[in-house]
Amino acid sequence: MGKSEETRKAIIEKAAILFNQRGFHGTSISDIMEATGLTKGGIYGNFKREGVDKKGVKEEIALASFKFAVEKVAEEIRTRTSVIDNSLDKLKTVVYFYKERVLNPPVEGGCPILNTSIEADDNMPVLRKKVVEAINFWHHGISRTIEKGQEKGEIKTEVDPKIFASRFIGTLEGGIMLSRIHKDVKAFNPMASLLLEMIDSIKAS
Numbered sequence: 001m002g003k004s005e006e007t008r009k010a011i012i013e014k015a016a017i018l019f020n021q022r023g024f025h026g027t028s029i030s031d032i033m034e035a036t037g038l039t040k041g042g043i044y045g046n047f048k049r050e051g052v053d054k055k056g057v058k059e060e061i062a063l064a065s066f067k068f069a070v071e072k073v074a075e076e077i078r079t080r081t082s083v084i085d086n087s088l089d090k091l092k093t094v095v096y097f098y099k100e101r102v103l104n105p106p107v108e109g110g111c112p113i114l115n116t117s118i119e120a121d122d123n124m125p126v127l128r129k130k131v132v133e134a135i136n137f138w139h140h141g142i143s144r145t146i147e148k149g150q151e152k153g154e155i156k157t158e159v160d161p162k163i164f165a166s167r168f169i170g171t172l173e174g175g176i177m178l179s180r181i182h183k184d185v186k187a188f189n190p191m192a193s194l195l196l197e198m199i200d201s202i203k204a205s
């Protein structure tokens with residue numbers, strides 16, 4: 001990795017925390033300068049493209065930061081679930097991961113998908129598109145886990161993978177939101193229990 005690539009990576013990693021904690025509108029280029037110790041020119045030199053104005057540079061950093069944050073969370077989950085063969089246990093491991101890390105997330109500030117989705121409305125279509133892509137990717141992963149479980153006879157065949165995935169994500173994100181608001185992992189526990197019950201309910205007899 002060249003020096004410019006290392007610098008760009010460092011900017012993204014620092015900015016990811018800022019955007020995840022403060023949001024897009026609450027984070028300025030000056031904040032990123034302070035966090036990275038770089039000058040404005042140092043930041044723009046790694047992100048500014050021809051025809052991109054100041055707002056565009058910030059948006060480009062935000063997009064790269066969101067991608068980094070989502071991938072960091074996904075990688076930690078993959079590390080835990082990849083060593084598990086049973087589909088139901090894989091899903092339970094995801095629940096246990098969030099129960100353990102809900103107030104100590106891989107990226108400071110909480111779940112990047114939840115945080116960014118709040119801001120990424122119609123005024124930020126490019127960022128909103130990335131949030132939708134991330135949710136769809138997550139949804140596909142859970143659906144595929146269900147399908148594989150059905151193929152192996154671990155999960156009831158009548159279970160609709162897509163519907164289950166939607167319920168799983170919605171319940172999980174709701175629990176994350178409650179725990180972050182109350183700053184108490186106990187607020188996540190009822191949702192975690194519900195998720196575990198949902199998983200047990202689809203086990204093939």
